[in-house]
Amino acid sequence: MDRIKSLRGFRDIYGDEVKKFRYVEEVCRKYFNLFGYKEIITPVLENTGLFIRSIGETTDIVEKEMFTFKDLSGESVTMRPEATAGIVRAYLEQGIFAKERISKLFSIGPMFRHERPQKGRYREFRQIDVEVFGINDPMLDAELIWMTTLILKEIGLENYTIEVNSVGCSDCREHFRQMIVGYFEGIKDDLCEDCKRRLQRNPLRIFDCKNTKCKEISASSPFLFDHLCEPCKTHFNDFIRHLESLGIKVNINKRLVRGLDYYTGTVFEIVSQELGSQNAFLAGGRYNNLVESMGGPKVPGIGFAIGLDRLVLLVKEIKEKITPVFFFAYLGERAKKFIFPFMEEFIINNLKLLYLPEAKSLKSQLRYADSIRADYVLILGEDEIEKGIVIVRNMSKGNQLDIPLDVSTLIPNLQGLFEK
Ligand code: ATP
Numbered sequence: 001m002d003r004i005k006s007l008r009g010f011r012d013i014y015g016d017e018v019k020k021f022r023y024v025e026e027v028c029r030k031y032f033n034l035f036g037y038k039e040i041i042t043p044v045l046e047n048t049g050l051f052i053r054s055i056g057e058t059t060d061i062v063e064k065e066m067f068t069f070k071d072l073s074g075e076s077v078t079m080r081p082e083a084t085a086g087i088v089r090a091y092l093e094q095g096i097f098a099k100e101r102i103s104k105l106f107s108i109g110p111m112f113r114h115e116r117p118q119k120g121r122y123r124e125f126r127q128i129d130v131e132v133f134g135i136n137d138p139m140l141d142a143e144l145i146w147m148t149t150l151i152l153k154e155i156g157l158e159n160y161t162i163e164v165n166s167v168g169c170s171d172c173r174e175h176f177r178q179m180i181v182g183y184f185e186g187i188k189d190d191l192c193e194d195c196k197r198r199l200q201r202n203p204l205r206i207f208d209c210k211n212t213k214c215k216e217i218s219a220s221s222p223f224l225f226d227h228l229c230e231p232c233k234t235h236f237n238d239f240i241r242h243l244e245s246l247g248i249k250v251n252i253n254k255r256l257v258r259g260l261d262y263y264t265g266t267v268f269e270i271v272s273q274e275l276g277s278q279n280a281f282l283a284g285g286r287y288n289n290l291v292e293s294m295g296g297p298k299v300p301g302i303g304f305a306i307g308l309d310r311l312v313l314l315v316k317e318i319k320e321k322i323t324p325v326f327f328f329a330y331l332g333e334r335a336k337k338f339i340f341p342f343m344e345e346f347i348i349n350n351l352k353l354l355y356l357p358e359a360k361s362l363k364s365q366l367r368y369a370d371s372i373r374a375d376y377v378l379i380l381g382e383d384e385i386e387k388g389i390v391i392v393r394n395m396s397k398g399n400q401l402d403i404p405l406d407v408s409t410l411i412p413n414l415q416g417l418f419e420k
């Protein structure tokens with residue numbers, strides 16, 4: 001019979017990869033906690049309008065990447081392509097803005113974009129997302145970068161580059177837009193079809209175009225960075241100054257723009273040369289107008305998202321706390337009755353005792369113990385029950401010894417063995 005396969009761009013994550021996912025999450029949670037963040041979980045499915053309004057109508061995400069459909073009641077709904085929009089909605093809907101002056105939030109979960117699948121690019125991918133509401137101080141921009149460097153250091157990542165830029169406020173953007181329209185009008189015919197449209201509706205998006213010709217054209221055009229207003233310039237310089245005081249090296253990339261319209265001022269991306277063409281594994285920036293434009297008060301915001309699927313590709317080694325694996329090999333019905341009482345003792349003591357159900361011979365159980373890399377095997381058969389002992393075999397050394405068959409002293413006796 002034909003088997004049903006997973007959808008294109010959707011994938012199963014298991015084995016070592018899932019361990020790396022959990023490890024990165026764990027390290028992130030540790031630092032989020034130390035920096036005062038609280039977790040928020042928002043829905044995967046939202047009203048389509050939420051994303052159109054926040055991300056921007058003429059962005060790639062909204063124009064061609066969203067999983068949008070009508071639900072059974074005819075309402076247009078969208079699988080979230082990013083986390084910020086939903087978190088801002090929750091921030092307003094739950095009245096969080098009224099309860100606390102500063103909100104530091106994080107969220108972990110899947111995002112959905114209908115893109116062409118390739119290495120590091122999927123239709124369902126996972127992000128770790130951080131958002132801070134209520135502070136405009138560039139010190140916070142630097143704090144966010146600092147926190148990520150601590151996370152990356154603990155994960156064991158060294159070869160990465162932090163790219164930073166400022167995309168200005170609405171004032172400098174409007175001024176620059178007029179300038180740039182004049183520039184691109186002159187060479188309009190060389191732009192791709194998408195960019196010709198962007199020129200009319202949202203010319204700054206031309207800088208985000210992946211088309212080689214458009215990239216060349218925008219590379220030699222004026223940069224918004226060189227035309228920032230005074231407050232934006234000061235904010236950026238202070239941001240850099242704070243980073244310097246933390247000893248963090250960044251690369252100012254005047255070409256860096258982000259794929260979403262809501263960014264203002266500071267933007268950044270962390271890239272790794274080890275990742276090939278999909279090289280950004282973290283991206284974010286400031287969005288000082290977003291909350292207000294979503295119908296809320298004038299509250300500044302800043303955030304970033306880690307592309308987990310890409311970041312785990314860079315994780316070489318997991319610093320795991322190693323606890324020994326015990327395996328219980330039993331022979332006969334009487335011995336079998338000891339499985340659950342033994343396991344219970346192990347679990348109470350935070351230890352792992354595994355066994356093979358429906359086991360036939362000792363040989364097959366030992367082979368299985370080997371395959372799951374058990375450190376110690378407890379062996380119990382009729383003879384041992386008669387003698388009132390359990391055999392404990394050290395699998396790496398190959399030697400074995402006896403301990404009393406007594407549930408209450410089982411763990412202390414074993415601990416004496418493996419802690420030596
Ligand atoms: P890209 O330029 O690679 O398309 P983006 O600018 O669209 O990235 P963001 O919206 O900023 O990405 O999302 C933040 C991070 O999420 C990215 O840096 C990346 O690591 C990850 N990411 C984005 N889209 C995908 C995807 N389709 N598959 C896997 N990871 C993704």
Ligand code: MG
Pocket residue numbers: 259
């Ligand atoms: Mg993209």
